[in-house]
Amino acid sequence: xxxxxxxxxxxxxxxxxxxxxxxxxxxxxxxxxxxxxxxxxxxxxxxxxxxxxxxxxxxxxxxxxxxxxxxxxxxxxxxxxxxxxxxxxxxxxxxxxxxxxxxxxxxxxxxxxxxxxxxxxxxxxxxxxxxxxxxxxxxxxxxxxxxxxxxxxxxxxxxxxxxxxxxxxxxxxxxxxxxxxxxxxxxxxxxxxxxxxxxxxxxxxxxxxxxxxxxxxxxxxxxxxxxxxxxxxxxxxxxxxxxxxxxxxx
Amino acid sequence: xxxxxxxxxxxxxxxxxxxxxxxxxxxxxxxxxxxxxxxxxxxxxxxxxxxxxxxxxxxxxxxxxxxxxxxxxxxxxxxxxxxxxxxxxxxxxxxxxxxxxxxxxxxxxxxxxxxxxxxxxxxxxxxxxxxxxxxxxxxxx
Numbered sequence: 001x002x003x004x005x006x007x008x009x010x011x012x013x014x015x016x017x018x019x020x021x022x023x024x025x026x027x028x029x030x031x032x033x034x035x036x037x038x039x040x041x042x043x044x045x046x047x048x049x050x051x052x053x054x055x056x057x058x059x060x061x062x063x064x065x066x067x068x069x070x071x072x073x074x075x076x077x078x079x080x081x082x083x084x085x086x087x088x089x090x091x092x093x094x095x096x097x098x099x100x101x102x103x104x105x106x107x108x109x110x111x112x113x114x115x116x117x118x119x120x121x122x123x124x125x126x127x128x129x130x131x132x133x134x135x136x137x138x139x140x141x142x143x144x145x146x147x148x149x150x151x152x153x154x155x156x157x158x159x160x161x162x163x164x165x166x167x168x169x170x171x172x173x174x175x176x177x178x179x180x181x182x183x184x185x186x187x188x189x190x191x192x193x194x195x196x197x198x199x200x201x202x203x204x205x206x207x208x209x210x211x212x213x214x215x216x217x218x219x220x221x222x223x224x225x226x227x228x229x230x231x232x233x234x235x236x237x238x239x240x241x242x243x244x245x246x247x248x249x250x
Numbered sequence: 251x252x253x254x255x256x257x258x259x260x261x262x263x264x265x266x267x268x269x270x271x272x273x274x275x276x277x278x279x280x281x282x283x284x285x286x287x288x289x290x291x292x293x294x295x296x297x298x299x300x301x302x303x304x305x306x307x308x309x310x311x312x313x314x315x316x317x318x319x320x321x322x323x324x325x326x327x328x329x330x331x332x333x334x335x336x337x338x339x340x341x342x343x344x345x346x347x348x349x350x351x352x353x354x355x356x357x358x359x360x361x362x363x364x365x366x367x368x369x370x371x372x373x374x375x376x377x378x379x380x381x382x383x384x385x386x387x388x389x390x391x
Contacts, residue, residue: 034323034334041337138333145326 004180006060007080008187009121010070011175011223013053014081017071018231019102020046021238022089031092038138042099045131052124072242076231080175083222084167086230093146093153094160100139101164104200105171106132108193117185140204147208154209161205162213169218172197178223304353305331307338309345317349325350 023043030036054067084102089095110132113125146153172194174182181187205212221227241248302324308317320339325331331350340348359367371377 032324034325034338037341038334038337041341134336141329141333145330 004177005118005186006057007175007177008181009053009057009060010078011080011177012121013050013057013070014079015085015102016046016053017050018079018081018234019085019098020044020050021234022085023095023099025089026095035092039095039099042135042138045128045135049124049128049131052127056120056124068242072239076227076235077225079227079231079235080223080225081227081231082167082170083219083228084164084171086222086228086234087164087167088230090160090163091156093156094163096139096142096146097157097160097164099135100143100204101168101171101201103132103135103139104197105193107136108196109188109190112188112193115185116187121186143204143210144208147205147210157208157210161210165213165216166219170220170222173220173223175223302326305335305350306353306356307331307335308349308351309335309339310347310349311345314345317347320344322353 020043023039023046026036026039026043028036030039050071051067054070057070058065058067084098087094087098089098107129110125110129114122114129116122116125143157147157148154172190174190178187178190182189202212219228304322305325306322307320309320310317320335323331323334323338325334328350332348335348335350339345
């Protein structure tokens with residue numbers, strides 16, 4: 001059972017870690033002070049979720065694995081995050097959009113995951129759900145403000161949608177380890193989240209006067225460790241210090 | 251007081267240009283529509299930000315009864331103001347309730363009136379209930 005459990009939790013952890021790392025790049029570069037704080041708060045929330053998941057995996061693996069070795073010493077092929085979270089920050093609109101698409105997914109995921117038979121996963125999901133509710137609310141409102149805003153903001157939002165849409169479907173395709181854990185009611189069948197996700201997205205987008213693109217070829221592979229070029233750069237920056245100066249501490 | 255105000259209002263023509271270069275002190279309540287808060291010096295602000303009004307934020311802590319003034323922020327509307335206040339002023343568990351009010355709706359007393367407003371009350375001890383003799387039976391008053 002551990003064969004599927006560990007990759008599953010790593011997948012959950014990697015999603016949050018990569019997005020946290022990406023959002024943190026906005027620190028001191030936000031368009032407005034309060035939004036700088038908002039996006040970095042979200043980054044910290046996600047990092048907290050990542051730490052919870054990694055700590056659990058470290059316990060399951062035993063030996064001298066720690067949350068840090070999992071975060072800093074695994075290479076691109078071992079990361080199981082979905083492709084959406086590793087896409088570039090782009091402008092403020094694209095960051096908001098990426099956050100919305102992901103938080104919408106996380107909300108539905110954690111809503112179900114808090115009923116998981118695995119107590120630890122359920123506990124983490126219950127706590128994280130409160131954070132995600134705010135992430136979803138915050139990003140939804142920005143989508144509406146930017147989409148139904150000026151001509152420039154509308155164009156930028158629509159452009160961001162066109163750029164990110166090919167990474168959406170992967171969220172709703174179960175990986176092998178997700179399917180394997182369904183029998184014990186540990187994981188969530190993400191394919192069942194798709195309708196609710198599209199419904200919410202549709203509501204927000206229509207209020208924002210934005211269009212969902214059609215017939216977009218969907219990229220996959222992130223959950224299996226096949227990533228875009230982006231993850232290499234993200235990990236290089238994140239892991240450099242630990243790899244160059246092993247066992248260094250603050 | 252009246253005479254003082256009247257004298258202050260007289261603007262000599264040759265002083266006019268000089269007055270424009272002074273930094274104006276804005277009291278809450280008389281902030282003109284086209285500037286945000288009391289800021290007169292704007293360094294680099296893009297066009298849109300000048301349209302975001304200033305909001306005052308009040309936070310009530312878990313043990314508290316009243317909302318205390320915590321600071322101010324800019325936001326486009328009330329919804330954003332509350333969320334910004336949540337992000338900026340409650341991230342270290344400072345509070346459980348938020349009030350936001352647009353700064354232009356707060357009216358404050360003029361410090362120049364302090365003398366006539368507050369000093370007369372300092373020597374009127376008969377207004378305090380200290381001379382009232384309570385019967386011993388009333389223990390908790």
